[in-house]
Each structure stands twice: as C-alpha cells, then as structure tokens.
C-alpha cells in the first residue's frame with residue numbers, strides 16, 4: 472500500500488512509515504493492525520497528555536511483564552481472553568449453530584502431556600491434607616448419547632491456589648490428569664478440593680490491578696479440555712458454588728451453566744467404594760459435545776503452552 476506524502480499530516484506520515492504502509496515488504500494484515508494500534512495509542516497519548524515519565528513507566532512495565540511471563544495472565548485479568556469467548560459465542564449464535572457445554576477461558580497455567588488413563592485417575596499425590604474430592608460425570612453428544620473415547624484433560628490448583636509446574640514445590644503433573652471415557656462416556660477422578668487462585672502479589676499483573684482498584688482473585692475452579700474424534704474441542708472450567716469470588720472472578724470466567732454444587736458425602740459405604748474411607752466432597756459435572764463440521768475444530772487453538 473502506498474500513501475501520497477503531500478496529503479498527510481506529520482503524524483499520519485510518521486504512522487504510515489512506522490507501520491510499514493509505504494513498504495512493499497512485510498505482511499499486509501499485520502501492517503494494517505499495527506497502524507490502527509499505533510494511531511489509537513497516539514490518540515490516547517494526546518487525549519490524556521501522557522507525560523514522558525508515564526510513557527517510559529509503561530514501556531518498562533512491558534519489560535516487567537515479559538520477565539515475569541505474566542502477559543497471558545494480564546490478558547485474562549483485563550477481560551480480553553473472555554472477550555474472545557464472547558466473540559466466539561456471538562458467531563455461533565449468529566450462524567444458528569448448536570451449542571453444547573459453554574466454553575470459557577483456558578487461562579495461562581495449562582501443562583500438556585499429563586498422565587493418561589482410562590475412566591479413572593487419582594490426581595493428587597497424597598502430600599496435602601486437603602479435603603478429598605470425587606469429581607465425575609459423563610460426556611455425551613447433543614442427543615444425550617455417550618461419547619466413548621473422549622479425552623477429559625483436567626487441571627486445577629492445590630489448597631494454596633497454586634498450580635504444579637508453576638509452583639515448583641508440587642510434584643510433576645500434580646493435580647493434572649487426562650482421563651479417557653469408556654463406552655458409557657463416563658469419567659471419574661479422585662483429587663483434593665481446589666482453593667481459589669490469586670495473582671502473584673508482587674507481580675506486574677497485580678501491580679496494574681492495584682492501580683485499577685481491582686483484586687486479582689478467582690473462585691475455586693477446575694479446568695477442562697474435552698475432546699473426541701468427530702466433535703468440536705471444548706475448553707471450559709467449572710466453578711465451585713459457595714465461593715466468595717464466584718461472581719467476582721478477576722478473569723471473568725464464571726458462567727451460570729458452569730457452576731457445580733459441591734456435595735458433602737458422609738456415607739461410609741460410598742466412601743469405601745471409592746477407596747477414600749473418609750467424609751469427602753463430591754462434584755458432578757457432565758459435558759455435552761457438538762459434532763465438528765469443519766477440519767481443525769476437533770483441536771484446541773494453537774497458543775504457546777508448557778510442554779507443547
């Protein structure tokens with residue numbers, strides 16, 4: 472794209488050149504997006520009369536964000552990851568497509584390659600004195616028929632709200648498992664009841680949230696990828712009902728259809744059948760998958776992930 476320099480203001484000329492609009496090289500879509508971003512940024516600088524000190528504070532903040540690897544956490548905290556879900560929902564609704572279990576954000580703390588087993592897994596290593604949790608459910612299609620061979624990839628925080636790998640004090644793949652459903656579409660795991668996550672208090676995400684007068688907490692939740700051949704990949708989470716942050720999630724992931732009611736089990740016989748042998752919490756959640764119509768829909772979106 473070429474631009475006539477005689478018809479441009481000094482700022483327009485600067486932005487056209489800096490975003491490569493005068494060049495035959497580069498990527499046209501990327502150039503157009505950069506041009507819009509830079510124009511919006513300059514407009515913001517002008518509107519708020521941003522000082523040099525404020526500008527360099529912001530530039531340094533980007534360095535801090537990168538050093539602490541918190542850019543994806545900030546994207547969730549600013550609601551941008553949720554905005555992607557809103558757009559995906561809108562597109563499905565506009566196209567009149569069937570919707571199964573609603574999607575919600577992946578967040579930045581997934582680790583690929585968790586141990587895989589059939590129908591059942593124990594997720595915790597027994598090192599924490601947390602409340603045992605029996606989490607189970609069924610994967611079905613829109614007609615309610617069981618989906619056999621679905622992979623239910625589950626990850627959640629420990630009793631301090633920390634995730635293994637990112638919290639090096641936990642064992643490898645602690646509270647991360649993949650379970651393949653049987654012919655009945657069912658999955659079950661034994662784990663411990665997760666606690667809510669909070670942003671690292673000394674990190675750049677929390678620093679920014681403080682300036683907005685916002686907290687960086689999430690309600691107790693469990694993440695899922697649910698996938699099966701012939702079905703659209705599902706990225707979702709369940710939130711545990713009763714948590715103080717249920718409707719005040721800093722990452723905007725809570726959805727009405729994704730709230731699970733924890734049930735206290737005191738029945739000795741049931742506890743014995745589950746090999747738990749003590750009172751525990753039961754959480755039940757079923758998933759409905761939608762048949763895929765296009766190539767690629769069976770797979771999760773590409774993004775940088777640990778071990779992937």
Ligand SMILES: [Fe+2]
Nearest residue numbers: 578580668694
């Ligand atoms: Fe999480």
